[in-house]
Amino acid sequence: MYQEPFRADHMMERDRREQRRRLIVGGSLALIAVMLVSFAFAGWHWAFHDLPPAPQTAAELWNVRREPAVTLTDREGRVLAVRGPLYARAVALESLPEHVPQAFLAIEDQRFYRHTGVDFRGVARALWRNFRAGATVEGGSTITMQLVKNLMLSPDRELRRKIQEMRLARALERQLSKTEILELYLNRIYLGARAYGIEAAAERYFDKSATELTLAEAALLAALPKAPSRLDPTINLDAARARAAQVLAAMEEAGYITATEHAEALAEPAEPVADTSDPNATSNWGHAFDMALTEAQRLVPGDIPDLIIRTTLDPALARAANETVERVLSEQGEAAHAGEAAIVLLAPDGAIRAFAGGRDYRDSQFNRAVQARRQPGSAFKPIVFAAALEAGYDPSSAVWDEPVDLEGWTPQNFSGSYRGLVTLQEALKRSINTVAVQVADEVGIGRIVEMGHRLGIRSDLPELPAIALGAAEVNLVELTAAYSVFANDGERREPYFILSITNSRGDVLYEHRDPGAERALETETARAMSTMLQDVVMTGTGRRAALPGRASAGKTGTSQSFRDAWFIGYTADYTAGVWVGNDDDSPMENVTGGGLPAQIWRDFMVQVHEGLPARALSAPAPRTRSEREERLAAFYSDLSAAFSELLEDGASPSER
Template sequence: MKFFKWLMYSLIIAVVLGGVTVGGMYLYYQDELPSVAELRDVRLQTPMQVYSADGEMIAQFGEIRRIPVALENVPQPLIDAFLATEDTRFYEHFGIDPIGVARAFFQLITTGDIQSGGSTITQQLARNIYLSFEQTWTRKVKEAFIALHIESQLEKDEILELYLNKITFGHRAHGIGAAAQVYYGKNLHELTLAEMAMIAGLPKAPSTMNPISRPDRARDRRAVVLGRMLDEEKITEAEYQAALAAPVATRLHGAEVTMSAPYLAEMVRAEMVSRYGEDTAYTSGLKVYTTASAKQQRAAQRAVQQNLHGYDERHGYRGVEAQLWKQDEPMPARETVLAELAEFEPIGLTRPAVVLSTTEQSATILFADGQQGALLWSGMAWARPYLNPERQGAAPEQVSDIFTAGAVIRVRAGDEGWRLAQVPEPSAALVALRPNDGGVAAAVGGYSFTVSQFNRATQAERQVGSNIKPFIYSAALENGFTLATLVNDAPINQWNPGTGIAWRPRNSPDVYEGPIRVRAALAKSKNVVSVRLLRAMGVDTVVDYLTRFGFDYGELPRNESLSLGSASMTPLEVARGYAVFANGGFLVEPYFIERIVDASDEVVYQARPTVACRECEPADRDVRDAPRVISEQNAFLVTQAMNSAVWGGGSWAHETGWNGTAWRIQRSDAITREAGRNIAGKTGTTNDVKDTWFSGFVSGLVATGWVGFDNLERALGSTTMNPNLSSSEQPISGTEAGAKTALPMWIDFMETAVTEVAAEPFDVPPGLVSARIDLETGKLSRANDYTTRFEYFIPGTAPTEYVDNKSSPTVFGDDDSIF
């Protein structure tokens, strides 16, 4: 009896001491326990995702990949796999499994170390959110207290949902949604039983048991999970055997990016970090919806890349990238060749390949993935040697003139199979804006973001050349000139006594027509007319006027070279300026983020852009009015002149017809079918052809394209016709220029974009008058034939004399001294 009394007292004392110890430890760690609010609002560190305006995913930023999933959306077999493997009594215990705790305590006493956790799902959740993974008794104690605290505050389903969305699965995948995407590229409901078992087995050792890094250990772990599911009668024997035999093969999948727009994505990333800081931007699960249309963005990317390849091909082939073996040597082992080929990365539209064999006019090529392809003569007949920017070598007659077996080349997909290619040397940019509110519809800053992250659409300040002229002409119309005013298109020789040098600006091409109407001068891009207009107004007047279009006053040259485009601007700045003409005279603010949605799908930011509204009343409208910077009448008149740059004028039947510099747009059935004649634009080329531009618009979209070398000293050069190609295969030759180098890119883009935007007629605004003028003199005419046309005028500026008067026409610039 004494023994039993002693034992009873000992047990009571042990229980009391144990309770006091546990209570003391609880009080010791009490301050470290999470609050109820913290438990219910566990931040899941979801990466930021960027989308197009129509919901296509552009990019994902953040080290942790997570796709939060509500418990009701998790397939039951996947839940069964986790419960069977990690915690079969999850819905029965109170957060701690006494058997598991006893096992861990016994290990601690016998070995001095904790070798296995025996943790419940609640304990694992506590460890994942609040603790480290170190195997110490203090951590286990904290883990137990936090687990009990979690169980007292949250429902079982809430705990399980948090667990499934929080735990780590390796390769930066956190949560089951991300794991399904990273390992299988699938949504949860698309997973097979074998794939679900594989995912459920990963939490034990995500870095060493995942099917990518260690497929052998992953297979064994999957077998354990399937065995537990069978033991728990969650699957049948047949299902067990089928899943057990399933292959383990998988690969690393990226985020669900459905549209490539890396330059736009980087613009968003930088803006979001600026607004929220890196931690919040990358981990808060923000979804950023841009203003860009997926269709237009794809079209812009394609246009930039294809246009650069077109330039590169007409200038010649720069040669193979490497020679793995010589023509007269045997091919090395296939594995060796594939390993060497794998060192060459795909860039842009190009894929590296090695030439296995050649015939006179074809080649067999091998890709790094082991696939073979055929390269036909039609895909490489263009490849005459590149000599310098101005010269190309003789056209090849057979494949051996281009490369031999063993050569590492690049190819891209063409209309008739593979096409020989090279990574283009020049750069390009294309940006499109909605003129009425400044929303960026598309933005491409270069050929390949992997090669260069420099965004030429927003960062490259390049001389604009003749793209400046519409703004010069707008100033002229504001200062007394009209579209019918005659200006002398004749060479200028201006002596500068200070430098002892004569400035002789020239037209390009070097052709002069004498007196020419302002409309035609802009459409034909007459340099000397632009100079004379600036002289008539004065440099200071023009500089002040150009700031109306958003151009930086301090960046505008204070000399006559301004009239020829010596100012440097980014494509985005140029597009913003042209939007003023397209929207009727308002300066809008470009923006590219439409709205930001948080992890709870609540809109935390909605753009309020400045809006160009010609007839709106400001009251009762939740918009910001864009400032009017030029009159609607002025915008219309300049647009008319740029419309003539596309459609020209005169009468071809009477041999007086002429083309503007953008006449190639007429050849695009895709554009004219949608827009008719409601298109306006202007080419731009700088001295020595170092920068080429085209900016143009329809009523619903303005786009600016630029092509040039990043090296400011390099010129784009010129080409000759390739005798291997037909005229349709090489529509461009001669000296590169805005009309030849940048305009085709704009056309390619707009052929797609114009199907999504308005292309309304350029309606005549109120406050203008029209009068029939004589095309030769700009005076009024009573004739009604090809020698005349109706022209638009601001009231009070229309001519008053008729052409049949004997007096000669007034021509600005007849005597340079008056300027």
């Protein structure tokens, strides 16, 4: 009876010990679980805390991580120069020969169509081979993983990046089809020599489209992803061909090609072409590039990663413009203290066929054809005289060349002398300042300004008497466009430089649509001006610009103190403008528009018209008259005008 309490106490103590043991075990297990969860969370955070989201559509990957690139082409779509990486239009998988994707699959991912983004068999094989070699000799990355690495992750060679790569690859395979993934890969993979994508590489290395690649050429391109810089076939052709031989062997092993096809491709290996890009692209096309980019930003606002800008340029004529400027200034510029020149060439529809923005883009990126605003001097007079013709004057109207005083302003003629009574046509031909000033005063400065804007001058034109002598500042493009109105029988066409803008996928972002011509002058007025301007070239201040065997018209211009010299003129085919001067606005040594500018214009236009049939202008050529005949014409014109005034005042002939 005395053992029962002892037994009960013993059992209670045992229960307490068991309870403590359970608590300790449970706590330990809980602690271990917490630690495991913490470690798992930490590991997950370490591996995936900065993981980018997987794209939902293929479209999201087309432009991701695209370095800005711009391709400049001529009017025919031929590449002139490229800034940034070389991109080309995207090519659909179905448009490629079968051996092109097969070459990449054979060497990069033979099990592409059998895995779900990660080829665990390939990973295990790569680990084993690397272990045996004691170095990394095989990566085990699938094409999907490579795509993820190139477009979504950093290129770091570390475990964490590899884990992210595998996870995103599996996610990508759930969102996109195999065709979409392979197509993206072929269009975005870097293949050396700044070329991204199969199309850009085919054009760069073989001067052809990827749709035309031979088996040997496809094998050579498929050899490049492993080490695109080291295997660049234009630098290390032997190494590239050795790797291409491995590609061909892999293709035969995979069953893509026969042994015969393999042997034939080895017997006739691919021959990369020489670099066809312009070695002087920066110098030749720098100003054009800047101008195209500025215009493209206006036409297609927003951040677009890559553009293909098709311009209106004729490269042969553009080169002729640059070469003419450099040659003439190299020969005569130093003696004349003339440091720079610019040229603009317009087609009848307003297309800018060629221009030279200066002597060398590498020395100065300033585009003097577009950005510079300078005083045109007497090259502005045709605008004054066009307003006069509209106001009732005609080419034979007589005006006195004599001293003029307009509220204290006394403009002088360049010659320092006066010719007395002259016709309007002779005044333009000889560039007589006093006549231009009197005509402008008679017609009204407001009318002159309105005429300038109507002909295409976009710069501000101050309503001051000195505008009659070209005291306003204009740029070369707009003044050349104004002259083209005379060449086009009074129709104005807005100058334009861009035909189309597309991205590398071929999407058209902008396309020039011809807005048609606007009537700026009546045909009769335009032709009268054109006849007068022909006389300037035939017997006036522009004689040095005359083209052998071809009708032309134009006008010289010289600003105060010889700071600017111009010649603007046209034929039945083109209108061209030339400016010569110095960027610091310093005076030249007696350079007038009839000197260096006229010579540059003539030399350039001879090249422009090479091979073109000689065509007459639509306006009749002026009748050649002696100086005595000119004076008689002025006298009789003045007499007729006086007689008309008497009649208007009511006086009869007998009363006079």
